Amino acid sequence: MRPESKEVGSMKELVEVIASALVDKPDEVVVTETENEKEILLSLKVAPDDMGKVIGKQGKTAKAIRTVVRASASKSDKKILVEIQ
Numbered sequence: 001m002r003p004e005s006k007e008v009g010s011m012k013e014l015v016e017v018i019a020s021a022l023v024d025k026p027d028e029v030v031v032t033e034t035e036n037e038k039e040i041l042l043s044l045k046v047a048p049d050d051m052g053k054v055i056g057k058q059g060k061t062a063k064a065i066r067t068v069v070r071a072s073a074s075k076s077d078k079k080i081l082v083e084i085q
Contacts, residue, residue: 011073011080015042018065023050039079042069046084054084 012031020026028047033040044065046054055062066082073080 011040011069012042014069014072015044015065015082018068019044019046019054022053022061023047024053025050035078039081040073040076041081041083043083043085051084 012033015031016029019029019031023029023046025047028045028050030045032043032045034043035041044054053061054065056064062082062084069080069082
């Protein structure tokens with residue numbers, strides 16, 4: 001296993017844990033990952049009713065999630081993107 005693969009898994013788990021703690025329906029939280037040469041895309045899907053909780057007022061919660069993920073991936077040479085769907 002390459003070190004990046006292990007790191008992607010931990011980033012995925014990090015987003016899942018944070019999102020699950022914020023929403024009313026944690027069993028509907030799904031994080032998928034797409035990796036290419038330069039970046040890793042983590043797509044977060046939640047129940048429609050929970051979308052506002054994940055985004056937060058003026059996007060502050062979403063920005064905080066992205067900041068935490070970016071900080072924990074700072075040792076990686078790849079850019080980490082978090083997309084909320």
